[in-house]
Amino acid sequence: MxxxxxxxxxxxxxxxxxxxxxxxxxxxxxxxxxxxxxxxxxxxxxxxxxxxxxxxxxxDEQTIGLPEIVQTAKSVDGTERYLMRMADGETVETVWMPDGDGGERGDGSEAAEEEQGEDVSAEEAVTAEESKGFWDRRMTAGRPRSSFGTLAANGFRRATICISSQVGCAVNCQFCLTAKLGIKRNLTAGEIAGQVAAVLNRHGIQMGKDRINLVFMGMGEPFLNYDHFIKSVRLLVEGIGIPESRMTVSTSGILPGIERFAAEEVRPKLALSLNASNDMVREEVMPITRKWNIAQLLEAVLKIPLKTREWVTFEYVLLGGVNDQPVHAREVLALLAGIRAKVNLIVWNPGPGIAYTQPKPEDVAVFQKMLIDGGIATYIRRPRGRDIYAACGQLKRTVAEEQPQLVSIS
Known part of the structure; x- marks a missing residue:
């Protein structure tokens, strides 16, 4: 720091x-x-x-102090992953996703409205190969182009930046590569917001012309670094000019953080990582459940004063044979009854040394249909950057010798 x-x-x-x-x-x-x-x-x-x-x-040795992008990797789908170096030499990863990953769909925000008509079927988004095929078609399809804004000039409607909040992570979710790093330290508000500024500068983004969404879903648990996280939100809103309605923060379920979040006047949308339909399975994949169980978390979520048309997103990583069966879907429906909720299904993104498997495409399709038929808006997050370890749960401070696609730009 x-x-x-x-x-x-x-x-x-x-x-x-x-x-x-x-x-x-x-x-x-x-x-x-x-x-x-x-x-x-x-x-x-x-x-x-x-x-x-x-x-x-x-x-007086006062510096601007923006994080430095020292390495970058580019996916076949246009996603870019950056290794960001802080002043003390610690590094985190940040991700740039042109056209986003569909995570905002159905949450009632302006960003969600922009996503209308861009949904992807379960079958089309399940495997890396199929995802690549979809994005190859998407990248070559005719799209609106204009000189109004950097993104439009490059053929994109919007972009999403995925931000880290800690160096490593202490939560230890069993399906996540970041968990293997453990926790080194919290990022400061300047280091969190600085990731956004560094990426905006890299792409020459013009605020007011280009549509930028932010997700606090990178390395770390934002609610275990609450003060710096919420200060970074205010800097991004008041300073850089990104409205909180274009931000989403994901938490693994830190109860005190959710309670503080509910009292904020300026706050992003909330995404709770549910990832299981009962405490027994959730403890297996997310040990933090032993501290705060599902019932406690849902009770806290119900106390959040939602804005007009605002919905709480529940993220659900589908693990083959673990939490992806019809019995689990029925339990999810029971859990979320009465909550203004939408569900984002995430097909597990593989990583070395993690002993899970991807769900079968037909299981994904059945799970989604059951939730929709039960009255819950349910979407499948488009996997972005799997080939460069930039997708959900894959961030791990990759260095050049581990990943040949990486190009040093230091």
């Missing part, structure tokens, strides 16, 4: 900093605009500040 980093300070903190330097409060507003609206790379680039003031900041 860099204690001299300016990126990550809110307006009040910048005002205090400039006050100690004997500067007027408007200087803090100029710095805030430069950091978050303009996304400057260095103090020297802040031309709204006088040269003498920039020199003072540089002399």
């Amino acid at each position: 860099d204690t001299r980093a300016l990126f990550g300070l809110n307006l009040a903190e910048l005002t205090e900093l400039f006050s100690t330097m004997g500067e007027k409060p408007y200087r803090a507003r100029q710095m805030f605009e430069a950091l978050y609206k303009q996304r400057v790379a260095s103090v020297e680039d802040i031309t709204t500040l006088s040269q003498s003031l920039r020199d003072r900041l540089i002399h």
Whole structure:
């Protein structure tokens, strides 16, 4: 962590900093605009500040402090995975998904409306080979192109950035590669929001023209780093200009975090990683269930004051023969009865050293149909970047020697 980093300070903190330097409060507003609206790379680039003031900041070793993209990998479906290096040398992974993965469908938001008509059948999204075929067709199909925004100029409607909140993860979900890293440390608010700024800069994104969605679903558990997570949300909303309605945070089920989240005035949409239909199975795949069981989590979710048309998303990773049978679907229907819920089914993304298998396509189709027939909007998340270990549950700080597709850009 860099204690001299300016990126990550809110307006009040910048005002205090400039006050100690004997500067007027408007200087803090100029710095805030430069950091978050303009996304400057260095103090020297802040031309709204006088040269003498920039020199003072540089002399005091104040830096912008954005994470550095040191390696990148590109999937056949256009997804990009970045190895991000922080000031202390620790690294996390961040993912860029042009046109997203369909995770917003059915949650009532503006982002969900944009996804209408772009659903993928269970059979078409189950295997990596089939997914590649779908995206090959999608990438070559005629799509609206215009000069209005960087994404549109490249033929995309929108993009989703998947952000990490911790170096590693302490939750130990048995189907997830990130769990094998253990936990190193929390990321600061600047390091979390900085991943977004670094990716936006890489792609030349123009806020107000390009449609960007954010998912806090990368490495780590956001609600175990709650203060920095929620501060990063405010910086992204107030500074960079991404509305919270275009953000989704995923939690494995940290009860105190859900309770704090319910009281927030500015908050993303919530996605709870359910991943099982009863406590016995969930304890097997998510040991954290021993601390807070499903009933406790659902009770907390019911206390969230949902906005008009807002739905809670329940993520459900389908593991072959473990949680993907009709009996499990019936139990999910019973659990979610009376909750304004939608379900995202995620076909498990394989990883080395993890002893699970993908579900059969026909089991996925039956599971989805049973939930839909039971009155729950249910979608299958499109797998993005499986070939470069960028899909859900696959992030693990891959380095060049482990993954030949990676290209160093340091």
